[in-house]
Amino acid sequence: MDSNVSHHVADAGEESWIHIAYAQLLTAISLIGAELLYRALTASYEYIVHWKHYPPNRRLLSVCTYALAKSHVRTYYMLPVLIIVLFLIQRNDDSAWEYILKSFNVISLPYIVLRILCFTYTNVELARWIxxxxxxxxxxxxxxxxxxxxxxxxxxxxxxxxxxxxxxxxxxxxxxxxxxxxxxxxxxxxxxxxxxxxxxxxxxxxxxxxxxxxxxxxxxxxxxxxxxxxxxxxxxxxxxxxxxxxxxxxxxxxxxxxxxxxxxxxxxxxxxxxxxxxxxxxxxxxxxxxxxxxxxxxxxxxxxxxxxxxxxxxxxxxxxxxxxxxxxxxxxxxx
Incomplete structure (x- = not known):
C-alpha cells in the first residue's frame, strides 16, 4: 500500500515537472512571437517614416533585412520553435493555444511596450555593441x-x-x-x-x-x-x-x-x-x-x-x- 502511494506521488511529481517545462516552453514561444511582432512594427515604422534611408529599388526588402538582421533570434534559432508550433497545430491542442494567448496578454504585450520605450536597452548592451x-x-x-x-x-x-x-x-x-x-x-x-x-x-x-x-x-x-x-x-x-x-x-x-x-x-x-x-x-x-x-x-x-x-x-x-x-x-x- 505504501509502495503504491509512493509510486503515485513520484508519478505526480514527474508529471508536474513536465507541465512546468511545457508551460515554460509555451511562454518562450510567446516571447519570441512578441519579439518578432515588435520587429514587424519597427519595420513598418521605418518603411513609412524613414523611407528615404533605403534604396528605392528594393526598399521593402532592405527594411525587412534591417529589422531582422543581427537579431538575437536568428533564423536557425527559430527552426525548433516552428517545429513545436507545427506539432501543436497537428495535435490541435486547445489548452496549449489558450495558454499561449494568456501568456501573450500577460507577458508579451508589456514586453513589446518596454521594447518600444527602449527600457530594455542599457549601457551594457551599448558596451557589448562597441x-x-x-x-x-x-x-x-x-x-x-x-x-x-x-x-x-x-x-x-x-x-x-x-x-x-x-x-x-x-x-x-x-x-x-x-x-x-x-x-x-x-x-x-x-x-x-x-x-x-x-x-x-x-x-x-x-x-x-x-x-x-x-x-x-x-x-x-x-x-x-x-x-x-x-x-x-x-x-x-x-x-x-x-x-x-x-x-x-x-x-x-x-x-x-x-x-x-x-x-x-x-x-x-x-x-x-x-x-x-x-x-x-x-x-x-x-x-x-x-x-x-x-x-x-x-x-x-x-x-x-x-x-x-x-x-x-x-x-x-x-x-x-x-x-x-x-x-x-x-x-x-x-x-
Missing part, C-alpha cells in the same frame, strides 16, 4: 582613419623616393650617432585620453625629429614628422641611453577634446569613453598587426597614466620598461 567590432562604432572608426590616413601612408617602405620608417631611423642613427634599438613608432594611448603637448619626464626628453616626409594627399603636399626622444637610465645597470621614436595617439587627443566640448559630446559618448578607448586600441592593434606593411613598425603602449592616489604616472618610466622588455625579448645588443 566591443563587437562591427566597424560602425567610434573607436574602430578612429582606428581605421588613423591607419589609412597616417600610419599606412607614412611608415612603410614604398619603393619610391619616399623613405620608410626603418630607413629613416637608420639614417638618423648614422647621422646623429645614437642607438635606437627598437625601430618602431611607439604610440602612447593613456587611459585618461589626455596627452600633454610636451611628452617628457625626468628620464625622457625630446631631441631632433626624424627626416620629414612629404606626401601628396588629396591634392595637398603634407609634411609628416616623427619625434625622437632620448631615454636615460636604460639597461640592467641603468647606465645606458637609448632613443625611441614616439608620439601620442592623435585620435585620442581629438576624442578627449570632443568630450570636453558641448557641441560634440553626448551623454552616451561620455559614459562609454573607456569602452571607446579600449576598442580603439584593440582595433588599431588588430589592423597594424595583420597588415604586412606595418606589422613590424608600430608598438602600441596602452597604459594607466594615473596612480591610485590621483598623481600622474611617469611616462618616461612606462616607455623605458616597454623598451627594455622588447630589447630583452629580441636579444639585441646592450649598448
Amino acid at each position: 566591443r563587437s567590432g562591427s566597424g560602425l562604432d567610434y573607436g574602430t572608426g578612429m582606428a581605421s582613419n588613423y591607419f589609412h590616413g597616417y600610419l599606412h601612408l607614412e611608415l612603410p617602405e614604398t619603393g619610391h623616393q619616399t623613405k620608410g620608417l626603418t630607413e629613416r631611423i637608420q639614417d638618423y642613427e648614422d647621422t646623429e650617432g645614437v642607438y635606437i634599438p627598437i625601430k618602431k613608432l611607439f604610440i602612447l594611448i593613456p587611459q585618461s585620453l589626455h596627452t600633454k603637448p610636451k611628452i617628457q619626464s625626468s628620464s625622457m626628453h625630446a631631441v631632433k625629429h626624424l627626416e620629414t616626409v612629404i606626401l601628396d594627399r588629396g591634392g595637398v603636399k603634407r609634411p609628416f614628422k616623427n619625434a625622437v626622444y632620448r631615454v636615460s637610465g636604460c639597461g640592467p645597470e641603468k647606465n645606458l641611453t637609448w632613443y625611441v621614436v614616439l608620439e601620442g595617439a592623435t585620435p585620442m587627443m581629438s576624442f578627449y577634446e570632443g568630450l570636453t566640448y558641448r557641441l560634440t559630446c553626448t551623454g552616451e559618448m561620455y559614459d562609454m569613453k573607456r569602452e571607446i578607448t579600449l576598442q580603439f586600441y584593440r582595433a588599431l592593434k588588430k589592423i597594424v598587426t595583420n597588415c604586412p606593411d606595418t606589422k613590424d613598425l608600430v608598438e602600441l603602449v596602452y597604459y594607466n597614466d594615473t596612480t591610485a592616489e590621483g598623481d600622474d604616472v611617469d611616462v618616461g618610466e612606462v616607455v623605458k620598461e616597454r623598451l627594455q622588455t622588447l630589447v630583452s625579448k629580441s636579444g639585441l645588443p646592450l649598448k
Whole structure:
C-alpha cells in the first residue's frame, strides 16, 4: 500500500515537472512571437517614416533585412520553435493555444511596450555593441582613419623616393650617432585620453625629429614628422641611453577634446569613453598587426597614466620598461 502511494506521488511529481517545462516552453514561444511582432512594427515604422534611408529599388526588402538582421533570434534559432508550433497545430491542442494567448496578454504585450520605450536597452548592451567590432562604432572608426590616413601612408617602405620608417631611423642613427634599438613608432594611448603637448619626464626628453616626409594627399603636399626622444637610465645597470621614436595617439587627443566640448559630446559618448578607448586600441592593434606593411613598425603602449592616489604616472618610466622588455625579448645588443 505504501509502495503504491509512493509510486503515485513520484508519478505526480514527474508529471508536474513536465507541465512546468511545457508551460515554460509555451511562454518562450510567446516571447519570441512578441519579439518578432515588435520587429514587424519597427519595420513598418521605418518603411513609412524613414523611407528615404533605403534604396528605392528594393526598399521593402532592405527594411525587412534591417529589422531582422543581427537579431538575437536568428533564423536557425527559430527552426525548433516552428517545429513545436507545427506539432501543436497537428495535435490541435486547445489548452496549449489558450495558454499561449494568456501568456501573450500577460507577458508579451508589456514586453513589446518596454521594447518600444527602449527600457530594455542599457549601457551594457551599448558596451557589448562597441566591443563587437562591427566597424560602425567610434573607436574602430578612429582606428581605421588613423591607419589609412597616417600610419599606412607614412611608415612603410614604398619603393619610391619616399623613405620608410626603418630607413629613416637608420639614417638618423648614422647621422646623429645614437642607438635606437627598437625601430618602431611607439604610440602612447593613456587611459585618461589626455596627452600633454610636451611628452617628457625626468628620464625622457625630446631631441631632433626624424627626416620629414612629404606626401601628396588629396591634392595637398603634407609634411609628416616623427619625434625622437632620448631615454636615460636604460639597461640592467641603468647606465645606458637609448632613443625611441614616439608620439601620442592623435585620435585620442581629438576624442578627449570632443568630450570636453558641448557641441560634440553626448551623454552616451561620455559614459562609454573607456569602452571607446579600449576598442580603439584593440582595433588599431588588430589592423597594424595583420597588415604586412606595418606589422613590424608600430608598438602600441596602452597604459594607466594615473596612480591610485590621483598623481600622474611617469611616462618616461612606462616607455623605458616597454623598451627594455622588447630589447630583452629580441636579444639585441646592450649598448
